Structure formats: C-alpha cells, structure tokens
Amino acid sequence: MTAARRRAVIPLTVVSVLVASAALAGCGSQRDDDVYTVLNSSTDDSYHGWDAATLKRCSARLGITIEQQSVPASQVMTKSLRMASSKSLPDVIQFDASEMPTFAEAGGLVDLKSLGLSTQDIPKGIVDFGSYKGTYYGAARTVNTLALFYNKDVLKKAGLAVPTTWAEMQETAKKLTRGKQYGIALSAGGAEDGVFQFTPFMWSNGGDETDLDSKQVADALDYWKGLLKDGSLSKSTVNWTQADVNDQFMAGNAAMMINGPWQVETLNTKKSLHWGIAQIPVPRAGDDSVGPLGGAVLTVPRTDDTAREKTAAKIIGCMSSEKEQITYARNSWMVPANEKAAAVWRKEVPELDALADQVATARSRTAKVGAGWSSVSLALQSAFQSALTGQNSADALKKAQARATSGN
Amino acid sequence: MSTTTASAAPATRPAPATPVKKRDTRRRRRLSQWGFIAPAVVFMLLFFGYPLVRNVVMSFQDFSPSTFFDGKSPFNGTDNWSKVFHDDLFGKALWHTIVFTIGSLIGQFGIGLALAVFFTKRFPLNGFLRSLILLPWLVPMVVSGIVWRRILDQDTGVLNSFLDTLGLGGHTPWLTSPGMALFSVIMVNIWIGIPFNMVILYGGLQEIPKELYEAASLDGASAWRTFRSITLPLLKPVITVVLVLGFMSTVKILDLILALTDGGPADSTQTLGTLTYQNSFVQLDFGAGAVVGNILILISAVFAVFYLRANRSEGK
Numbered sequence: 001m002t003a004a005r006r007r008a009v010i011p012l013t014v015v016s017v018l019v020a021s022a023a024l025a026g027c028g029s030q031r032d033d034d035v036y037t038v039l040n041s042s043t044d045d046s047y048h049g050w051d052a053a054t055l056k057r058c059s060a061r062l063g064i065t066i067e068q069q070s071v072p073a074s075q076v077m078t079k080s081l082r083m084a085s086s087k088s089l090p091d092v093i094q095f096d097a098s099e100m101p102t103f104a105e106a107g108g109l110v111d112l113k114s115l116g117l118s119t120q121d122i123p124k125g126i127v128d129f130g131s132y133k134g135t136y137y138g139a140a141r142t143v144n145t146l147a148l149f150y151n152k153d154v155l156k157k158a159g160l161a162v163p164t165t166w167a168e169m170q171e172t173a174k175k176l177t178r179g180k181q182y183g184i185a186l187s188a189g190g191a192e193d194g195v196f197q198f199t200p201f202m203w204s205n206g207g208d209e210t211d212l213d214s215k216q217v218a219d220a221l222d223y224w225k226g227l228l229k230d231g232s233l234s235k236s237t238v239n240w241t242q243a244d245v246n247d248q249f250m251a252g253n254a255a256m257m258i259n260g261p262w263q264v265e266t267l268n269t270k271k272s273l274h275w276g277i278a279q280i281p282v283p284r285a286g287d288d289s290v291g292p293l294g295g296a297v298l299t300v301p302r303t304d305d306t307a308r309e310k311t312a313a314k315i316i317g318c319m320s321s322e323k324e325q326i327t328y329a330r331n332s333w334m335v336p337a338n339e340k341a342a343a344v345w346r347k348e349v350p351e352l353d354a355l356a357d358q359v360a361t362a363r364s365r366t367a368k369v370g371a372g373w374s375s376v377s378l379a380l381q382s383a384f385q386s387a388l389t390g391q392n393s394a395d396a397l398k399k400a401q402a403r404a405t406s407g408n
Numbered sequence: 409m410s411t412t413t414a415s416a417a418p419a420t421r422p423a424p425a426t427p428v429k430k431r432d433t434r435r436r437r438r439l440s441q442w443g444f445i446a447p448a449v450v451f452m453l454l455f456f457g458y459p460l461v462r463n464v465v466m467s468f469q470d471f472s473p474s475t476f477f478d479g480k481s482p483f484n485g486t487d488n489w490s491k492v493f494h495d496d497l498f499g500k501a502l503w504h505t506i507v508f509t510i511g512s513l514i515g516q517f518g519i520g521l522a523l524a525v526f527f528t529k530r531f532p533l534n535g536f537l538r539s540l541i542l543l544p545w546l547v548p549m550v551v552s553g554i555v556w557r558r559i560l561d562q563d564t565g566v567l568n569s570f571l572d573t574l575g576l577g578g579h580t581p582w583l584t585s586p587g588m589a590l591f592s593v594i595m596v597n598i599w600i601g602i603p604f605n606m607v608i609l610y611g612g613l614q615e616i617p618k619e620l621y622e623a624a625s626l627d628g629a630s631a632w633r634t635f636r637s638i639t640l641p642l643l644k645p646v647i648t649v650v651l652v653l654g655f656m657s658t659v660k661i662l663d664l665i666l667a668l669t670d671g672g673p674a675d676s677t678q679t680l681g682t683l684t685y686q687n688s689f690v691q692l693d694f695g696a697g698a699v700v701g702n703i704l705i706l707i708s709a710v711f712a713v714f715y716l717r718a719n720r721s722e723g724k
Contacts (some may be wrong), residue, residue: 025551042427066443070588074689077689077692078689080503081473081476081604082476082690084476084477085475085476085477085479102473102692103473105472105474106472106473106476106477107474107477107478108473108476108477153614180563182563189673190669190670190671190672190673190675193586234562234563235561235562235563235581235585236561236564236583237563237584238584238656238673238674238704239557239561239583239584239669239672253563253564280564302477374690374691374692377693378686378690379692381672382672382674383677385673385674385675386476386584386586386673386674388673389584389586389673389674390586391584392676403496
C-alpha cells in the first residue's frame, strides 16, 4: 500500500515539473541558423500563395531557406512585441505602414540604408512612407490608396459623367439614388477603415490630423453629413468596413464607392459588373486630390546579429526588386513602389491609371504624428461617428482634438 | 521538516508510544497527499496566479512598446489609474457594461427558464426542438456576430425587410444609431445565452420529485402557485449557479461587440472589455489596459465569491 503510494508521488511530481518547464520553454525558442523567417499578415489564401512563390524565388537566388509566418493583420504588432521580449524576433517583419513608427520608436528596427539598401528610383513620398523621423526603416513593395469606383452601366444609363468635384459628386449621387440603389457607398466604421476613408476628404479640403477642430476638417465632415442627409449615402455606413462597402457595390446597392485596389480581385469575379475608376473628387475644381498612402513595408527588426541582419536586408532587396514588385502588383492590383516598375505596370493595366495618379500625390498617415497616430485615429473615428449620427460636426471634432492631445 | 512532523504528531494526538514505523507511514501519506495536489497547485500558480499578479503590478507601471525591448517598465504610481478614471470613455463603458450585463441576464434567464419549464411537458418533437434550440450555443461567438451584423443591417438586413413585409416599418437603425446599438447587441447576446440557461435549468427541473407536483395538484394549487411554491424554491441552487456563471461570462464581453459594432457607433457600445482591448492592443498602452482589466477581474471576483458560497451550501 505504502509502496504503491510512493510510486504515485514520483510521477505526480514529475508531471508538475514537466508542466512548469513546458510553460517556461514556450517563452524562448531557438532560431535555426540556416532558416530565415519573414513575418507577415498574408493569412489570405491568395496573398499567402503569392508571398510563398516570391520567397521561393528569393531563396533560390540568395541560396538560403526563407520561411513565411503569417498572422492576422491586427496581431502583427503584438506578436512582434512578444517575440522581441523573448529574443526570438524573425528576420524580416512586414508591418502595415501606419504601425511601423510604433515599432521604430521603441527602438526595434534597423536603418535599411545602413544595411546597404538603396532608395534609388523610389519617389520621395514612398521613401517618407517607409521612414520614421528621417530614417528609412521600411521598404514598400507596392503601395495603395483610395479612389472612386463607379458602375459604368448605371452612369451611362443615367447619362451622367464621372464626378470630379464635391458638388458634382453630391449631385450625381443624389440622381443615382433610387429604389434599393444608393448613389454612393463608403466606410465610416468605428475602426481604421473609416479613418482611412475620411482622410482624402479631410486632406483635399486642407485639413490636418494635428488640428482636428479646424474649419477645414469640420467642412469635410459636414460634406459626409450632407450625403447622408440627401439619402445618397446609407445610414448603415457607420457600421460598414471597406469589405462591406465592396459587397454593397457588387450587389448593385451602390452606384459608386470609395475603395482601394485590393478589392479588384473580388470585383473581377463578377463578370457582369463593369466598373471604372477615377480620382476622388475634390472640394473645388483645380484642387489636388490628396489620398492616404496605404500598404505594408518590409522591415528588419533589431536582433543585434549583424550577419543575419545583413542577409535580412538582402531578402528585402530581393522581395522589393523591380521584377518582384511588378509580379506582386500584377497579383494584388496595387501600385509598384519603384518608379520604373510603376511605369511598366501602368502600361499593363491602363484602367488603373487613376489609381497610379492618386498615389503620386498621396500622403502618409503617420508622417506628421508618427507613433501618435493610433490616438488620433481613435479620437477621429469617435468624432465622425458622433457627427454622422446626429451631433454637430464642430463640437464632435473639438472633443476629438482634446482627446487626441491628452492621449486617452 | 522531519523534526516538526515527528514532534507535532505526539503533541496533537497523545498516543503513548508511536512506533517509528507508523510515524513513517503517516509522513509518507501526507507526502503523497501533497504529491496529488502539487500538479494542480503548480498549474494554478503558473497560469492563474502569475498573470493575475502581473496584471496588478502592470497597472502601476509605465508599460509601453519599448518595454518589450529594454525590459524597463518604471513604476509610475497611480498615473494609469487616474488616466483611466479621467477618461470620459471609462464612465461610458462602465455604464454600458452594467446595462449590457443586467439586460442580457434578465433576457437570457427569463426566456431560458420559460423554455425549460415548457420542455418539461411531454409533447411530440420535444427532444428535436430542444436540440434545435441548442444551435446558438454551437456557433462560435464571432461567427454569430458576423451573421447578426448582416441580419441587422439597416438597408439590406433580413430583419428589416421581414418587418417591412409585415408592415411594421422596416427602417429600424439596429446597429447604426447610438441610441439603438446597445439594445441590439443585448438582443443578440440574449439569443446566444438562451441555450445555456435552458439546458442547466432544464436539468435542475428534472431533479425535482414528481410527487410534489402530484400532491400540489391534489391540493388544487394553480399552475402559478405550483411554480412559485415548488419549482422556484427547489430550483434556487441551480438558479444561483446559472446567474453567477452567466454574469461572469457576460460582464467581460468582447468578441461579440467587436464583430457586431467595433464599439461604435460613436462609442455607444464600448464596454470595459472593449476598452481593455483598445487600450492594450490598439493604443499599446498596456498600463491603462491593465487598469481596466483589473477592474473587470475585481467585479468578477465579487461574484465568484457568491458562486463559491452557493456551491458550498448546495454541497451540504
């Protein structure tokens, strides 16, 4: 009896030790010397496949093994931070450009120029897009922005031209609103999607994210409110993501929409839909249409292993080479970052010209506020949602500015 | 260790001369008892104790993204706490959490109990219908959220077009009006919570002896009287468990709200859960996130004590 008990004690103690050591072992994994890892958010089947093909070509070219690790976009930052604290960072991280400054500010990124990557043939706007406080940390393969998508058949049938100014857009949208069909669809959801969509209206009107309670921003918001008041914009817009907007457009519930090129793959699955693309209308004729620059940048996280960091830069060099940029742009319908690559791409897909033009004047969200963007974004989304659901624009924005400044 | 057990044993039990062998056996038995408890203790300390303490400590630290690199998280006193308490959003979120929790519990429990009582009657298809009602329980929370977001869409949602065909309007801004969104979110959560309430309460009803109902009907008691004087009092322990468990899963709601409204429109569906998420994972202000998290833990802990007490009295 006692012997049996003693026999039981030993396995149980062993079990508890094992539980403890297994838990601790999870905290720090060893890296493999010959395998390089790229962390990205390509969880989508097609994107994962495109990246896998790119990395296979680059592996062959550089004579190393590169592995892809994909996590949902919202987890790239937190996963990277956790990996930083357990000293198990991957060799390359693909950040959304609006998140890169946060990681850079924490001291987590290496200057790409010091690792031998050049910015030759990359337009200044896109270099800035991948830079934080003047240091080039992130190389973009492709960039994207927003544009006005319209249903060619609907506009033709109504005998209307593609709008170029706010007044024209409001009028066209009103005329196209009939039955189940709204004139225009956009996303004003309570997340980054909505803020991204608001920026072209705010910036084209001369507004600025550092001064949210200015008249220019309030006027832009009032313009959105006007569309809602006319009935040209569905009230559901405050609950829509950009993907929802695309669904509405494809279902014929909207004649026009504000959206980005990443929807083209889905749009093209509906053969009966003839869509066109134009720059986002401007407040007054002759104004510049300033869109937000979106997309991801490839970065080298600081691992203090110079040899590996140098190889990581070579991986980025390969992934963002002209040839790979064109391949990626062809797949994803986004605009190549490199000027020469962009020129080739423009010839291939002339229907997306408007998008390429919009990219040329597009602005980065984090250029002015850097790592403070998340506070500004949260304050702004709360403000335009309040305004669209009844509050006075100026009051809502005043509160937003106070909230953005306090950092709450 | 060995000396204390050896000397303590004769002191508590004045057995004249304990043979060495017997003392040895007792020591071994105690050791083996600890051996059985040890894995559970280690597990609890590692996976519950450590994160809990860490979260409390973190709420007094300046814990930012750079902490992950240099490991420095200086203590900043009650800065995080005062920051959270001075944020308008905290008061709003707290209020929404209270309304959400109470509303959901009343709805889930009321409908769950009614259905449980209903299904104690014998009728054809009873079993089939009962399993059908379990469906919402099988669907992951995020999936329910996404499906309901489509159903509740103001223009293209099924619910509004259904109301429209009935001639009951059909333009209700379920999720798009700040005044309505919280109510809609509560409705969806009630829908999700009904099966759990029904199943547990139904189980509790099966435990009540049938003879009591027979006696009541012989005495000529009305249905309501039977329910109030027999069903409710005998079901009380189960009711406590259902309500406390329901409370704890409702108060920390996050996934459903993120999928339905993202806390909007205009922060009208922000709860303490979404606020923690927003502070920690959107703003990366882990200190402030920990503060809200601690408040949630505290609220849950109070109700956990109720639960433990209810369980104990049931065990007697």
